[in-house]
Amino acid sequence: MTIHQLSIFIENKAGTLVVILRQLKEAGIQLIASTISDTVDYGICRIICSEPVRAFETLRDAGVAVSLCEVIAVALDDEPGRAADAIGILSEEGISIAYLYSFLLGGKGVLVFRTDNNERALEALQRGKMDIIREKDLSKLAV
Amino acid sequence: MAYSNYFNPEETLDREGIERLQAERLRSTVAHCMGSGFYRKRFRDIGLSHEDIKTLDDLQKIPFTTKQDLRDTYPFGMASIPLSKCTRLHSSSGTTGNPTVILHSQKDLEQWANAVARCLWMVGCRPEDVFQNTSGYGMFTGGLGFQYGAELLGMLTVPAAAGNTLRQIKFFTDFGTTVVHAIPSYAARLHEVMCERGVDPRRDTKLRTLVIGAEPHSDQTRRRIENMLGVKAYNSFGMSEMCGPGVAFECPEQNGMHIWEDYYIVEIIDPVTLKPVPEGEVGELVLTTINREAMPLLRYRTRDLTRILPGECPCGRHHKRIDRIKGRSDDMIILKGVNIFPIQVEQVLVQFKELASDYLITLDTVDGSDYMTVEVELAGSNIDDYAALQTLERNITRMLRDEILVTPKVKLLPKGSIPQSEGKAVRVKDNRKQYQ
Numbered sequence: 001m002t003i004h005q006l007s008i009f010i011e012n013k014a015g016t017l018v019v020i021l022r023q024l025k026e027a028g029i030q031l032i033a034s035t036i037s038d039t040v041d042y043g044i045c046r047i048i049c050s051e052p053v054r055a056f057e058t059l060r061d062a063g064v065a066v067s068l069c070e071v072i073a074v075a076l077d078d079e080p081g082r083a084a085d086a087i088g089i090l091s092e093e094g095i096s097i098a099y100l101y102s103f104l105l106g107g108k109g110v111l112v113f114r115t116d117n118n119e120r121a122l123e124a125l126q127r128g129k130m131d132i133i134r135e136k137d138l139s140k141l142a143v
Numbered sequence: 144m145a146y147s148n149y150f151n152p153e154e155t156l157d158r159e160g161i162e163r164l165q166a167e168r169l170r171s172t173v174a175h176c177m178g179s180g181f182y183r184k185r186f187r188d189i190g191l192s193h194e195d196i197k198t199l200d201d202l203q204k205i206p207f208t209t210k211q212d213l214r215d216t217y218p219f220g221m222a223s224i225p226l227s228k229c230t231r232l233h234s235s236s237g238t239t240g241n242p243t244v245i246l247h248s249q250k251d252l253e254q255w256a257n258a259v260a261r262c263l264w265m266v267g268c269r270p271e272d273v274f275q276n277t278s279g280y281g282m283f284t285g286g287l288g289f290q291y292g293a294e295l296l297g298m299l300t301v302p303a304a305a306g307n308t309l310r311q312i313k314f315f316t317d318f319g320t321t322v323v324h325a326i327p328s329y330a331a332r333l334h335e336v337m338c339e340r341g342v343d344p345r346r347d348t349k350l351r352t353l354v355i356g357a358e359p360h361s362d363q364t365r366r367r368i369e370n371m372l373g374v375k376a377y378n379s380f381g382m383s384e385m386c387g388p389g390v391a392f393e394c395p396e397q398n399g400m401h402i403w404e405d406y407y408i409v410e411i412i413d414p415v416t417l418k419p420v421p422e423g424e425v426g427e428l429v430l431t432t433i434n435r436e437a438m439p440l441l442r443y444r445t446r447d448l449t450r451i452l453p454g455e456c457p458c459g460r461h462h463k464r465i466d467r468i469k470g471r472s473d474d475m476i477i478l479k480g481v482n483i484f485p486i487q488v489e490q491v492l493v494q495f496k497e498l499a500s501d502y503l504i505t506l507d508t509v510d511g512s513d514y515m516t517v518e519v520e521l522a523g524s525n526i527d528d529y530a531a532l533q534t535l536e537r538n539i540t541r542m543l544r545d546e547i548l549v550t551p552k553v554k555l556l557p558k559g560s561i562p563q564s565e566g567k568a569v570r571v572k573d574n575r576k577q578y579q
Contacts, residue, residue, distance in 0.1 A: 007526045007527035011556055011557055016557075039529070039533075041554055042556075044526060044529065044532075046527070063558050063559040064557065065557040067526040069527040098528070114527065
């Protein structure tokens with residue numbers, strides 16, 4: 001029920017990101033969402049994309065410091081308060097969020113996050129009737 | 144009260160007197176070394192008898208002793224007297240590699256203190272002075288070495304030890320400190336903090352003499368520090384294998400360091416051919432201790448590069464002068480007075496499975512202080528977690544600090560960032576200008 005995300009370690013230096021993006025481009029991988037957070041010396045670039053396993057192998061084989069992680073993605077109706085509902089479910093269960101980002105896809109809002117316990121988070125979200133996105137749904141939504 | 148210019152009569156020996164004393168002490172030292180299992184075997188292996196060593200020229204027959212020998216005989220294999228007759232040991236840092244141990248008898252400690260006292264007396268220290276030592280105490284020989292020497296001379300000593308700069312400055316002003324021992328970068332730091340606190344070293348302190356050593360520095364740096372603090376600064380040379388400080392020291396001429404030849408026989412060799420270099424040329428300093436009891440070392444390769452300064456010194460001492468240390472004939476790094484081998488860093492890094500095998504140590508001088516940066520490459524696991532990366536960075540820093548005794552800045556890099564070199568990997572980039 002989780003989806004794959006690429007987490008890439010990048011140095012805070014001009015030109016490091018584009019090298020990675022070009023490798024994905026050459027492999028014909030399409031980005032769906034991406035985010036970069038940073039510390040003083042380095043950043044983590046997180047990417048949701050088409051064919052994440054192949055994307056991961058491409059980057060890994062090119063020597064990029066990358067890992068393939070599992071994150072939860074929830075589709076929300078594009079109206080006020082839906083994010084609060086989704087996150088409220090987790091907070092009632094005492095589940096913490098490590099990081100979260102969101103994007104719009106096919107008229108829906110998508111929340112992507114990793115929690116300290118993805119399994120319990122998924123169970124709680126299912127009980128709360130949340131629309132949990134599967135990997136194969138991503139490409140459909142994108143249309 | 145009128146004092147002599149000299150602390151010991153040996154200081155004023157002429158060349159003939161020095162060499163006669165050296166030959167005598169060499170003979171007795173070599174005979175004494177037969178009490179060491181290490182030297183007994185070494186002599187037997189090449190069919191050499193201690194009785195073959197009669198003159199200073201015979202020294203050439205004796206094989207070199209190296210740091211590796213000290214490591215191989217760790218901890219007590221090099222001792223020439225029973226352990227029960229030893230009263231102290233000093234050991235090099237290092238928990239992963241084999242450290243080295245230097246043993247001292249009570250007489251060795253007294254002789255060591257005498258050598259340090261002689262050095263301090265030479266640059267004008269007298270019992271009326273107040274001596275403050277900013278060296279770390281404990282295993283670092285700059286602490287206890289200067290302490291005992293300064294006490295023997297009769298100064299009031301302030302064993303402030305390392306760190307706590309504000310307290311150091313308070314001691315200067317409150318106790319009327321006149322003589323300070325500090326590594327050059329710390330002397331600069333003291334000045335910086337004095338400025339911040341509105342303390343004028345010329346107006347608010349009685350500082351007059353600074354002893355700087357352990358950290359290679361240029362004459363320019365020395366002049367800068369002298370101007371900052373309003374003192375005369377004298378270069379000091381020593382190493383734990385030779386006791387510690389007190390091996391060689393500048394006289395008031397500030398032109399080369401007199402090496403005490405009643406304690407040591409000096410050779411300068413070509414580190415490749417191992418043959419003596421012509422007088423006055425740069426080579427590796429080789430020292431034979433001729434005044435040690437617990438653990439004499441014969442023809443010890445210091446790995447320090449220097450030269451003998453030609454000519455007579457106007458101060459009247461005939462003990463040879465060595466130039467500032469010009470570098471090393473091995474890969475040892477000297478940072479903040481601490482000796483570090485890149486292999487120590489490597490041995491820490493290999494313990495982290497998160498890291499790839501390449502690393503780069505960079506040394507820089509920022510505002511007069513030296514810093515070490517260790518760049519490491521992530522092997523690629525668990526990159527999604529900032530907290531984990533920061534913990535990793537902290538753990539590497541802590542383990543390196545425990546191993547090398549200075550705190551480096553650890554920098555995580557993506558794999559492949561550190562340039563690959565052909566042949567022998569470049570592990571150290573030294574951007575400091577310490578050997579000028």
